[in-house]
Amino acid sequence: MRTINVEQITAEVAQMCKEAAYYLPQDVYEALKKGRETEESPVGQVVLDQIIRNSEIARAEDRPICQDTGMTIIFLEVGQDLHIEGGDLTEAINAGVAKGYTEGYLRKSVVAEPLFDRKNTQNNTPAIIYTKIVPGDQLKIELTCKGFGSENKGGIKMLVPADGVEGVKKAVLDIIQHASCNPCPPMVVGVGIGGTMDQAAYLSKRALMRKITERNAHPDYAALENELLGLINKTGIGPQLGGTTSALAVNIEWGPTHIAGLPVAVTICCHACRHSHRVL
Amino acid sequence: MAETIRITTPLKEEDSRKLRAGDSVLITGTIYSARDAAHKVMTEALARGEKLPIDWNNQIVYYLGPTPAKPGDPIGSCGPTTAGRMDAYTPTMLEQGIKGMIGKGSRAPEVVESMKKNGVTYFAAVGGAAALIAKSVKKYTVIAYPELGPEALAALEVEDFPAIVVIDSEGNDYYEIGQKPYRKL
Numbered sequence: 001m002r003t004i005n006v007e008q009i010t011a012e013v014a015q016m017c018k019e020a021a022y023y024l025p026q027d028v029y030e031a032l033k034k035g036r037e038t039e040e041s042p043v044g045q046v047v048l049d050q051i052i053r054n055s056e057i058a059r060a061e062d063r064p065i066c067q068d069t070g071m072t073i074i075f076l077e078v079g080q081d082l083h084i085e086g087g088d089l090t091e092a093i094n095a096g097v098a099k100g101y102t103e104g105y106l107r108k109s110v111v112a113e114p115l116f117d118r119k120n121t122q123n124n125t126p127a128i129i130y131t132k133i134v135p136g137d138q139l140k141i142e143l144t145c146k147g148f149g150s151e152n153k154g155g156i157k158m159l160v161p162a163d164g165v166e167g168v169k170k171a172v173l174d175i176i177q178h179a180s181c182n183p184c185p186p187m188v189v190g191v192g193i194g195g196t197m198d199q200a201a202y203l204s205k206r207a208l209m210r211k212i213t214e215r216n217a218h219p220d221y222a223a224l225e226n227e228l229l230g231l232i233n234k235t236g237i238g239p240q241l242g243g244t245t246s247a248l249a250v251n252i253e254w255g256p257t258h259i260a261g262l263p264v265a266v267t268i269c270c271h272a273c274r275h276s277h278r279v280l
Numbered sequence: 281m282a283e284t285i286r287i288t289t290p291l292k293e294e295d296s297r298k299l300r301a302g303d304s305v306l307i308t309g310t311i312y313s314a315r316d317a318a319h320k321v322m323t324e325a326l327a328r329g330e331k332l333p334i335d336w337n338n339q340i341v342y343y344l345g346p347t348p349a350k351p352g353d354p355i356g357s358c359g360p361t362t363a364g365r366m367d368a369y370t371p372t373m374l375e376q377g378i379k380g381m382i383g384k385g386s387r388a389p390e391v392v393e394s395m396k397k398n399g400v401t402y403f404a405a406v407g408g409a410a411a412l413i414a415k416s417v418k419k420y421t422v423i424a425y426p427e428l429g430p431e432a433l434a435a436l437e438v439e440d441f442p443a444i445v446v447i448d449s450e451g452n453d454y455y456e457i458g459q460k461p462y463r464k465l
Contacts, residue, residue: 236459
């Protein structure tokens with residue numbers, strides 16, 4: 001049986017936090033450049049120039065792309081033949097987040113309790129961790145720093161089967177138009193369709209971990225991704241102050257659901273769609 | 281885009297009233313950062329009849345919570361946060377004499393009404409351009425509420441800080457104006 005020590009996991013997670021905060025993924029960078037070429041609004045062009053230049057400075061100087069270095073979300077795939085030794089996996093991950101956010105000069109943005117005290121935990125923990133047990137003996141870690149300017153603008157709609165494709169399009173567009181200039185567009189839009197209310201929300205987050213150049217494997221969902229992107233880019237929202245580059249991509253993930261249901265969830269990500277990946 | 285307008289703080293009401301939605305500006309001087317927690321503390325202090333740590337008259341507030349500065353730097357990454365979260369506190373704060381607000385995103389109608397009354401301008405900095413904006417900040421000094429960490433009330437010395445007037449003191453809203461020609465749904 002293969003063995004990994006938790007110390008290695010802590011070290012990797014720390015490094016991944018910094019990488020995600022400093023280095024905008026290449027696919028997102030390319031999409032911003034492409035958006036700049038096609039943007040029709042002169043003000044939108046100026047905004048995109050600043051966003052592109054910003055990501056270049058962040059990469060060259062190891063600086064956070066955005067001051068909101070987010071809440072850390074981690075998707076784990078744990079091989080069922082893997083043995084994790086030396087301590088508690090969850091604690092090891094949170095130790096990595098604390099180390100990464102402290103060493104990397106990232107902002108600590110997590111409060112321990114949401115309503116009454118709202119006291120900052122001072123090290124950005126705890127992370128939100130989703131774990132999936134899979135065949136094999138590897139540990140796959142995907143990490144994102146999720147900023148809340150965009151997170152606050154997500155939404156969920158419990159549609160019924162009769163609402164169909166048109167209902168889904170309307171639900172997504174309503175959420176996007178309500179979000180408007182606020183979530184730091186150009187956005188990356190994660191859509192979760194199916195499952196239960198919580199599962200749809202999970203899928204909408206998971207969708208943001210996929211490359212934005214990669215379409216859903218199911219041709220109908222891939223076509224819907226393209227159609228929704230076209231519609232969102234006609235809202236006028238643009239890169240914050242109006243224009244034609246409102247979103248860089250729409251990523252849909254779907255799952256089985258109940259005969260009576262059609263849940264649709266939308267997670268909006270800002271243009272700083274930050275993530276890092278490791279397979280140990 | 282029209283020519284860039286240079287602004288030096290403090291910002292007088294008469295100068296604020298000249299600015300128009302869509303104007304591109306470069307701000308130089310001292311601006312003050314405060315966000316959710318500092319706004320809550322300040323408005324609670326005012327409700328108790330207490331004095332605030334600074335005189336806000338003719339000042340510019342920047343809705344910001346920066347990342348920690350790396351050694352040798354004055355500040356970390358420091359882009360704007362969503363201004364709408366401050367809306368509940370804003371009319372009270374504008375009565376203190378604030379003439380400019382820098383943030384991102386739309387504002388509530390009661391904020392716009394208070395802006396018109398008090399001659400206040402709302403500027404947008406580009407959301408998520410935090411490493412670029414940091415280049416225009418020369419000094420960051422915590423003035424009050426250090427216990428709030430990145431949410432502390434602080435003074436920023438800025439040079440040619442880039443921003444765009446989104447809502448002017450007559451209530452013209454560039455988020456609305458800028459989107460309209462490209463809305464084709």
